[in-house]
Amino acid sequence: MKKVLITGANKSIGFEVAKQLLEKGFYVYLGSRNIENGNEALEELKSAGFSNAEAIEIDVTSDDSVKAARAEIGKKSDSLDVLINNAGVSGGQPQQALIATPEQFKQAFDTNVIGVARVTQAFIDLIKNSPEPRIVNVSSSQGSLTLANDKSNPYYNFKGAVYQPSKAALNMYSIALAFELRETAVKVNMVDPGFTKTDFNNHRGSGTVEEAATRIVKYALIDNDGPSGKFFSEEFFPEGVECPW
Template sequence: MRTILITGANKGIGLETARQLAQLGNFVYVGSRDIRNGEKAVAELKATGITQVAAIQIDVTDIADIRRAQEELSSQIDALDVLINNAGIAGEQPQELSVDSMENVRRLFETNFFGAVQTTQLLLPLLRKSVASAIINVSSEVGSLTMNMAVDRRPNWRNYSAYGASKTALNAFTVMLANELREQNIAVNSVTPGYTATDLNQFKGFKHVSEGARPIVALAMAADSSITGRFFQDGGELPW
């Protein structure tokens, strides 16, 4: 059994990831900005017979809240095996970077990038206590610089330019941190769920949340520190 924390897990892909990982015998902390939403999500899971779950409040944009969550976890567990940085926002669209408001860009980076960085930093002491731990950053294919350079992609992804830039930054964090922690038996990877129907995209995605969660779950279950500094999708890898 692995002990796992998922941020932004009270709904969508985060909740489905929690469901699948708990069904595989892991203990999952369902992180949410509002503890009431987390408790509601946990109640939904328990109503279906999934018992190895607990709610924890963690607002990734609030450093004091992350510290409080870290203290709560430290009082309950000896080590954290997997941190899944899933919390994220899509921002307002359209968001072409030539005209998008700086307020929108900053909000996106505050949650999608800085939130993941400071959450990871504060939870690293617990991750270091695990025999083989993993940090999984939930990214997006719109954060792939290589894919953004493809002519057929540019018109379709333009409305998500600022969001994509925040995910590109997250991918850079993945690579840099993977190199830093390579000798400490901590794997760090990015993963995209693909275009999944959630409230992030007004449920326009063509994949079901059960499909979107699948590559995240696979990475969380890998327990192989040699798999690090890579960018995964369902069924394979993506270019940076």
């Protein structure tokens, strides 16, 4: 049975990703910053008939928390088939370049970039032990420099000076990671779930969590001939077509 760790999996897109991978026969480590919230999500999954899951406390901004999560999972398994770095924050308001505070930038980068690096580095030994290891970093079309400068982009007028740079940095980190792992079986990709109706955007999105999760799950399941180091945004580009930077 393949095993997956999903950060930020106690609600919204991460929770739906967990459900879809459980349906596909995975054992799911339901990562949650707050273990109580994780356990509530786990009970919901159990009520829906899913048994191959457990809640794991993991705060991606904390070295100690991530190390503890790695140790806990390491007690149960010597490999991890899929890591989905889903946990993320917007950085709050305001998002204007001349007004946003240093604290906002620190929060966004600590979670969206450093947190991804922290978790990936902690679990890479288990990931490399899998015969078909996959890393999916949940990104955003807002992290594309090309789209940010495209006046035909429906989100062109949104210039989030905190959130967008953090996702652009995540994309660059992901490319560097894929390059370093190019001689291994590990596939690393970035996926934009789309403008999804969740707590993250006060439910202003147009897409559903089911659609968003399906996009992410696809790249958790790619075969050994699949892509690596690529950024996919099905909201803007046909299925399977890499988003231009």
